[in-house]
Amino acid sequence: xxxxxxxxxxxxxxxxxxxxxxxxxxxxxxxxxxxxxxxxxxxxxxxxxxxxxxxxxxxxxxxxxxxxxxxxxxxxxxxxxxxxxxxxxxxxxxxxxxxxxxxxxxxxxxxxxxxxxxxxxxxxxxxxxxxxxxxxxxxxxxxxxxxxxxxxxxxxxxxxxxxxxxxxxxxxxxxxxxxxxxxxxxxxxxxxxxxxxxxxxxxxxxxxxxxxxxxxxxxxxxxxxxxxxxxxxxxxxxxxxxxxxxxxxxxxxxxxxxxxxxxxxxxxxxxxxxxxxxxxxxxxxxxxxxxxxxxxxxxxxxxxxxxxxxxxxxxxxxxxxxxxxxxxxxxxxxxxxxxxxxxxxxxxxxxxxxxxxxxxxxxxxxxxxxxxxxxxxxxxxxxxxxxxxxxxxxxxxxxxxxxxxxxxxxxxxxxxxxxxxxxxxxxxxxxxxxxxxxxxxxxxxxxxxxxxxxxxxxxxxxxxxxxxxxxxxxxxxxxxxxxxxxxxxxxxxxxxxxxxxxxxxxxxxxxxxxxxxxxxxxxxxxxxxxxxxxxxxxxxxxxxxxxxxxxxxxxxxxxxxxxxxx
Amino acid sequence: xxxxxxxxxxxxxxxxxxxxxxxxxxxxxxxxxxxxxxxxxxxxxxxxxxxxxxxxxxxxxxxxxxxxxxxxxxxxxxxxxxxxxxxxxxxxxxxxxxxxxxxxxxxxxxxxxxxxxxxxxxxxxxxxxxxxxxxxxxxxxxxxxxxxxxxxxxxxxxxxxxxxxxxxxxxxxxxxxxxxxxxxxxxxxxxxxxxxxxxxxxxxxxxxxxxxxxxxxxxxxxxxxxxxxxxxxxxxxxxxxxxxxxxxxxxxxxxx
Numbered sequence: 137x138x139x140x141x142x143x144x145x146x147x148x149x150x151x152x153x154x155x156x157x158x159x160x161x162x163x164x165x166x167x168x169x170x171x172x173x174x175x176x177x178x179x180x181x182x183x184x185x186x187x188x189x190x191x192x193x194x195x196x197x198x199x200x201x202x203x204x205x206x207x208x209x210x211x212x213x214x215x216x217x218x219x220x221x222x223x224x225x226x227x228x229x230x231x232x233x234x235x236x237x238x239x240x241x242x243x244x245x246x247x248x249x250x251x252x253x254x255x256x257x258x259x260x261x262x263x264x265x266x267x268x269x270x271x272x273x274x275x276x277x278x279x280x281x282x283x284x285x286x287x288x289x290x291x292x293x294x295x296x297x298x299x300x301x302x303x304x305x306x307x308x309x310x311x312x313x314x315x316x317x318x319x320x321x322x323x324x325x326x327x328x329x330x331x332x333x334x335x336x337x338x339x340x341x342x343x344x345x346x347x348x349x350x351x352x353x354x355x356x357x358x359x360x361x362x363x364x365x366x367x368x369x370x371x372x373x374x375x376x377x378x379x380x381x382x383x384x385x386x387x388x389x390x391x392x393x394x395x396x397x398x399x400x401x402x403x404x405x406x407x408x409x410x411x412x413x414x415x416x417x418x419x420x421x422x423x424x425x426x427x428x429x430x431x432x433x434x435x436x437x438x439x440x441x442x443x444x445x446x447x448x449x450x451x452x453x454x455x456x457x458x459x460x461x462x463x464x465x466x467x468x469x470x471x472x473x474x475x476x477x478x479x480x481x482x483x484x485x486x487x488x489x490x491x492x493x494x495x496x497x498x499x500x501x502x503x504x505x506x507x508x509x510x511x512x513x514x515x516x517x518x519x520x521x522x523x524x525x526x527x528x529x530x531x532x533x534x535x536x537x538x539x540x541x542x543x544x545x546x547x548x549x550x551x552x553x554x555x556x557x558x559x560x561x562x563x564x565x566x567x568x569x570x571x572x573x574x575x576x577x578x579x580x581x582x583x584x585x586x587x588x589x590x591x592x593x594x595x596x597x598x599x600x601x602x603x604x605x606x607x608x609x610x611x612x613x614x615x616x617x618x619x620x621x622x623x624x625x626x627x628x629x630x631x632x633x634x635x636x637x638x639x640x641x642x643x644x645x646x647x648x649x650x651x652x653x654x655x656x657x658x659x660x661x662x663x664x665x666x667x668x669x670x671x672x673x674x675x676x677x678x679x680x681x682x683x684x685x686x687x688x689x690x691x692x693x694x695x696x697x698x699x700x701x702x
Numbered sequence: 703x704x705x706x707x708x709x710x711x712x713x714x715x716x717x718x719x720x721x722x723x724x725x726x727x728x729x730x731x732x733x734x735x736x737x738x739x740x741x742x743x744x745x746x747x748x749x750x751x752x753x754x755x756x757x758x759x760x761x762x763x764x765x766x767x768x769x770x771x772x773x774x775x776x777x778x779x780x781x782x783x784x785x786x787x788x789x790x791x792x793x794x795x796x797x798x799x800x801x802x803x804x805x806x807x808x809x810x811x812x813x814x815x816x817x818x819x820x821x822x823x824x825x826x827x828x829x830x831x832x833x834x835x836x837x838x839x840x841x842x843x844x845x846x847x848x849x850x851x852x853x854x855x856x857x858x859x860x861x862x863x864x865x866x867x868x869x870x871x872x873x874x875x876x877x878x879x880x881x882x883x884x885x886x887x888x889x890x891x892x893x894x895x896x897x898x899x900x901x902x903x904x905x906x907x908x909x910x911x912x913x914x915x916x917x918x919x920x921x922x923x924x925x926x927x928x929x930x931x932x933x934x935x936x937x938x939x940x941x942x943x944x945x946x947x948x949x950x951x952x953x954x955x956x957x958x
Contacts (some may be wrong), residue, residue: 484765569802571798571800571802572802572804574760574763574796574798574802575798575802575803575804575864575867576804576814577760577763577791578758578760578791578795578796578798578868579791579792579795579814579815579818579867579868579871580788580789580791580792580815580818580819580871581788581814581815581818582788585818589814590804593805594805696805696851697805699805699853700803700804700805700853
């Protein structure tokens, strides 16, 4: 009897328990939690990634303090001068494995700093790891000056003396005198650059056009060159004038030098013409540091790169990326929209159209490098080559359009993104209620009038969605660009003051490729790492800004048509 | 029911229509008189909407439709290959079951049909819009907000706007495909009053599910059943003294 009494209770309890879990599952709550978790993880990942990149990239521009550190290891004692570029802790075991004889090791994990010691010209390498417990003293000399040079990276040292044409100048305030003279040198340098970039480049451009003109005449059997020759000699005369003034500026630039004392106590000479910027971080207030920070970021955004892209700014890459994306959008939008309108509105909905639609969808999945190869073969060699044959006979054998360039890169990316535009435009067209089409047709509008006056405006948000997706995909694409127009270092921007101002045939620089080139093709990894982060941040920001603009535009349009679409 | 030729607006002769192989209308012959209201009634799926959509060739939009027989509008065959469909549709205006204003301003909605042709000069556009809105008994309600979006109007106002849009191009025939079925009773009443006024100038064909409505607004009534025209006569005769048994069953509410 006892067992009989008990038996029904236990299974009943069990069932109650399992029923409530099953009911919880059936209620759908677990799926809500699962979705919420997935969304949360995605947001954390995205925000975390951007924060990391922003932090690593932006910290680089802050004028860090320069430490003078006395340091010893088993063999010797050193004095190091530099910024702390990175801090990290490594495990005791790992440290002891490599330094078995170190007896001074304090308890706990081992801290190390990576010092950016600069002065690459004198003592390479310019980055060194030091173990914090081996530091004997660390001071910040308020007179320590950081020189950012146009070659050889940063130099750190204290000013010993200033020289003008080899003679020491006697002044009390060496720092203000130095700054004044650096100012003079940089304004001279600006003049010289302007002369080179504007006037001399322009003359070269015109000379090249004269040469082409002459060649064109020769091809037509016309050997009359007298007028061209006079023009040419005029240009050459002008060129020589400019060159003369360039030489004069150059002489002026060589006047000043500064002698500094560097970490190992020796003296080093820096030409003032080589100094891009100089500052004394140890005696700067927070506000002046901030000013310096802003101007450094500004320079990064607006200046050309130096030293094989490892220093200086990224303006050409920034410019190239934006110009390429805009050109791509201008090309892809009409093309994709027209294709979608034909497929959805005019084509007979049969097997053929279905096959085309499948093909378009599959096109979106083709690896981008394949597009690059296609672009090189079809656009560059075939179309570009034909254009050269037809219109640029005179320039041959040098190719004009038959070589990778901006227009081919934009076209290749337009081809890469056209499926996205087609698909979303088609979706937009399908969503327009047939009642509105009929309403327009019933008023005596033709199909085309209905399309332009009612259907297309209402489908415009969907078209913009397509363009947004296209931009997002195209701006981050690098692989195909390497084949059809992007280079490590472009000699000139695709837009300049020479007719026809927009040079579609030119090669250009791109942020995505810049990241690859700077980060992975440069010998000095430690020096460029922050630049990689900063460039990546900029690329992400550009994509975000381009996307946000398009999204805002789309939302405004969508608000206008929302009620009609319901 | 004999009418002199001059009083006939639409003359339908032996009209048959099928979707792919499925017949929808069979041998319809009827004469729709000028400046009268003709109601088409019948149970769902009997082909009354299909028939009315033949009059402005809206069925052309469907690929699988094939039509035989003739429809004459003022003695002209509307299927003649010289007939411009857009031109035909300007003469035969249509209002649909659900109000379908364009997502544009009230003014632009009414002017839409006018802007398609150069018939009305730009300077007269405004007065034409005003006239159309007045004819549709909507002017007083919207005259202060002509530039506002038409989607902000109520359902009944939207339907009257659509009627204004249709009469702005001055058609000779107005086709109303269940114009009040999506509206509340008051809006329905307004539409019915409007129909009574419009029939002095336009030939009106109205499809309706609502037999009281047919009885109230129409002068003639056609009863369709399974794609065939069962009976076509004066509304009074149809509702009080139908000749066919099917008609009587339907109007007395025995099926439908």
